[in-house]
Amino acid sequence: MAFQLYKTRLKCLFRNKENIFWSYVFPMALVTLFYFAFNNLFSSSDIKTINIAYVHSQTEQAQTEHAQTEHTQTMQDNQIENNMDALKNVLKSAKMSNGLPLFNVNYTDIDEAGRALEKDEISAYIVGGVSPSVYVKKNGLYQTIVKSFMDSYNRGAYTVQSILQKNPDALNQGLLDDIIDTKSFTTEVKKDVEPNVVLTYYYALLAMCCLMAANWGLDEVINIQGNRTNRGARISVSPVHKVKLLLINMLAGFTGHAGSIALVLIYMIKGLGIDFGNHLPHLILACVIGSIIGQFIGAVVGVWVNKSYGIQSAITTSVVMIGSFLSGMMYVDMKHLIAKNAPILSYINPVNLVSDSFYSLYYYDDFSRFYLNIIILVIMSVVLGVISYLGLRRKTYASI
Amino acid sequence: MIVKVDGLVKRYGKLVALDYLSFDVKEGEIFGLLGPNGSGKTTAINCILSLLKYDKGNIEIFGKPMGPDRYDIKRDIGIIMQNVAVFDELTVYENIYYFCSLYIKDKSRIKELTEEAIRFVSLEDYTKFYPKKLSGGLLRRLNIACGIAHKPKLIILDEPTVAVDPQSRNKILEGIKQLNEQGATIIYTSHYMEEVEQICNNIAIIDKGKVVAQGTKEELKAMISISEKITIETYQITEEQLMTIRDMPNVISVTYDDNQLEIKSGKGKNNLLQVLHYMENNNIGFGKVFTQLPTLNDVFLEITGKELRD
Numbered sequence: 001m002a003f004q005l006y007k008t009r010l011k012c013l014f015r016n017k018e019n020i021f022w023s024y025v026f027p028m029a030l031v032t033l034f035y036f037a038f039n040n041l042f043s044s045s046d047i048k049t050i051n052i053a054y055v056h057s058q059t060e061q062a063q064t065e066h067a068q069t070e071h072t073q074t075m076q077d078n079q080i081e082n083n084m085d086a087l088k089n090v091l092k093s094a095k096m097s098n099g100l101p102l103f104n105v106n107y108t109d110i111d112e113a114g115r116a117l118e119k120d121e122i123s124a125y126i127v128g129g130v131s132p133s134v135y136v137k138k139n140g141l142y143q144t145i146v147k148s149f150m151d152s153y154n155r156g157a158y159t160v161q162s163i164l165q166k167n168p169d170a171l172n173q174g175l176l177d178d179i180i181d182t183k184s185f186t187t188e189v190k191k192d193v194e195p196n197v198v199l200t201y202y203y204a205l206l207a208m209c210c211l212m213a214a215n216w217g218l219d220e221v222i223n224i225q226g227n228r229t230n231r232g233a234r235i236s237v238s239p240v241h242k243v244k245l246l247l248i249n250m251l252a253g254f255t256g257h258a259g260s261i262a263l264v265l266i267y268m269i270k271g272l273g274i275d276f277g278n279h280l281p282h283l284i285l286a287c288v289i290g291s292i293i294g295q296f297i298g299a300v301v302g303v304w305v306n307k308s309y310g311i312q313s314a315i316t317t318s319v320v321m322i323g324s325f326l327s328g329m330m331y332v333d334m335k336h337l338i339a340k341n342a343p344i345l346s347y348i349n350p351v352n353l354v355s356d357s358f359y360s361l362y363y364y365d366d367f368s369r370f371y372l373n374i375i376i377l378v379i380m381s382v383v384l385g386v387i388s389y390l391g392l393r394r395k396t397y398a399s400i
Numbered sequence: 401m402i403v404k405v406d407g408l409v410k411r412y413g414k415l416v417a418l419d420y421l422s423f424d425v426k427e428g429e430i431f432g433l434l435g436p437n438g439s440g441k442t443t444a445i446n447c448i449l450s451l452l453k454y455d456k457g458n459i460e461i462f463g464k465p466m467g468p469d470r471y472d473i474k475r476d477i478g479i480i481m482q483n484v485a486v487f488d489e490l491t492v493y494e495n496i497y498y499f500c501s502l503y504i505k506d507k508s509r510i511k512e513l514t515e516e517a518i519r520f521v522s523l524e525d526y527t528k529f530y531p532k533k534l535s536g537g538l539l540r541r542l543n544i545a546c547g548i549a550h551k552p553k554l555i556i557l558d559e560p561t562v563a564v565d566p567q568s569r570n571k572i573l574e575g576i577k578q579l580n581e582q583g584a585t586i587i588y589t590s591h592y593m594e595e596v597e598q599i600c601n602n603i604a605i606i607d608k609g610k611v612v613a614q615g616t617k618e619e620l621k622a623m624i625s626i627s628e629k630i631t632i633e634t635y636q637i638t639e640e641q642l643m644t645i646r647d648m649p650n651v652i653s654v655t656y657d658d659n660q661l662e663i664k665s666g667k668g669k670n671n672l673l674q675v676l677h678y679m680e681n682n683n684i685g686f687g688k689v690f691t692q693l694p695t696l697n698d699v700f701l702e703i704t705g706k707e708l709r710d
Binding site: 001004005008011012013015016226227229230231233234235236237238239240241 | 446449450451471472474475477479481483484485486487489490494497498499501502503504505507510546547
């Protein structure tokens with residue numbers, strides 16, 4: 001009989017179009033959306049060498065001509081000339097990660113540069129001098145790159161100039177090498193893994209999909225409560241023990257939801273090539289626990305929130321979405337902000353615990369952080385399960 | 401005794417929904433619980449089924465105290481709720497099969513009973529239909545099939561014909577009689593007195609949570625003073641003439657409204673001839689004339705002072 005009830009319940013779940021949409025179609029669509037959004041945002045392979053123009057400033061021009069005719073170079077003249085050469089060298093030597101030059105520089109006058117910019121032949125032109133400036137026609141990725149590059153250059157140049165003015169011997173003392181040589185103070189935890197901020201989004205997204213089981217849990221509990229639905233009343237007067245029926249229904253809900261997670265996971269790993277590390281069984285374990293705790297969250301809301309199904313469903317979804325937000329699904333720094341300012345939230349937010357489990361599997365060689373997350377999730381599941389049971393234990397109702 | 405309800409009290413705050421309600425249902429009878437909306441019929445049923453907590457009283461089914469854990473009792477009860485209680489995602493066949501499988505373990509027996517229930521409610525042509533594709537009447541029949549497929553000894557039907565077309569209603573009522581003939585004891589709640597009169601052989605009239613009268617329909621009608629209602633269509637009658645009719649022996653009340661003269665008379669003497677004779681002698685023209693025996697509505701009206709459908 002139990003298998004028969006399980007089979008029928010599974011049939012109900014898979015024929016519920018709304019369920020299928022939110023558990024199967026929606027996550028796939030969201031993952032695809034994330035993929036294209038991040039791919040365009042972070043992929044450097046699509047960025048081509050940027051055409052720019054370099055224009056000598058009027059002072060720069062005049063100083064150069066003066067120097068050529070009078071042969072009397074002052075300190076400022078030297079500075080301008082050094083700056084001009086340095087900037088030209090930097091622009092020439094800047095390269096992308098694929099080894100191609102970042103800029104294709106055309107040295108010209110301001111009128112020609114203006115015309116080229118107007119015709120979109122170049123993305124920006126730089127007017128040199130003591131404080132070089134960037135001119136663009138519109139906003140865009142290439143323009144932003146040029147602007148960021150020049151901001152960075154100007155900051156560096158200003159620092160070098162300041163030091164040289166105060167201590168002209170600094171060049172010989174190797175201080176400039178110290179400035180140029182930036183050091184990282186973060187610990188390298190795993191040699192073969194590239195830190196990737198995008199993965200935090202994907203992990204939070206997969207964790208959200210796992211926790212979306214809350215809606216399945218809510219449905220299963222609603223269906224067996226005599227004071228919630230007519231079906232629940234009919235089932236309540238049948239000779240089947242309520243806890244037995246709840247377990248059967250939850251198992252059916254878990255099966256249905258696990259299918260959706262498996263599909264999303266296969267799609268992410270095989271279809272989109274998202275890296276989850278090399279610990280598939282652990283990854284599956286985290287997904288399973290995530291799905292189970294999701295179901296219990298829905299069950300608790302279904303049992304203890306004495307409101308209409310619409311309100312219960314809204315509460316369930318809100319809990320999952322807020323949890324996803326706090327674990328960095330919408331704003332990646334949120335995860336770090338919470339960890340820094342309210343670490344307790346990191347340990348009671350199940351979405352964060354699940355996403356952090358994925359994260360730790362990817363970044364760490366040992367499993368201590370992963371198992372800590374899993375243990376907390378298991379404890380939370382047991383607590384939520386007991387709370388649900390205490391509510392469902394009521395066999396008669398004050399009102400129907 | 402199949403069901404024994406004794407001094408049942410159920411309060412919702414200050415509102416007393418059931419006020420020391422008591423009644424007995426004997427084996428093999430169709431017991432009607434008749435009362436207006438809000439009289440406490442559904443509350444009583446929910447208490448009997450242990451779905452609702454109650455403040456006082458005792459309920460016994462099959463001679464055993466009823467409780468939420470009495471699965472041995474629940475096994476022999478079939479319930480047909482006021483609202484349709486089926487799964488939208490399952491077909492007609494699957495719905496009946498599912499609810500039957502809550503009671504029966506043997507797969508082949510479930511199949512057999514499911515098919516029997518489908519034949520019983522004449523849904524053979526709709527077995528693969530989903531509930532949303534069924535008309536209101538067919539949906540009610542499915543609701544009944546889900547409640548009776550496991551062949552219960554006690555079937556409780558809570559207003560099963562609400563919002564049902566006359567054809568389906570007759571089909572449902574005939575079905576209930578048939579189930580009773582097959583050995584099931586029935587509790588039937590309704591606010592439609594015609595239905596209760598048509599099928600029930602023991603009736604409890606309930607108002608404000610208590611039984612105001614109980615017995616067979618004949619016994620209930622015998623409780624009241626009216627034995628006949630005469631309705632005469634007439635277009636000209638004076639207040640004085642109405643007074644004369646009112647004063648005739650055995651006449652209980654006379655009303656004239658919308659060209660309809662209605663005379664209620666007591667037991668014993670037949671007043672029809674006497675009234676017609678008087679109208680003829682006094683040149684009071686009249687059209688259609690008909691007489692009616694008292695209904696359960698008259699019983700309810702006389703006992704509670706209000707109409708059953710108030």
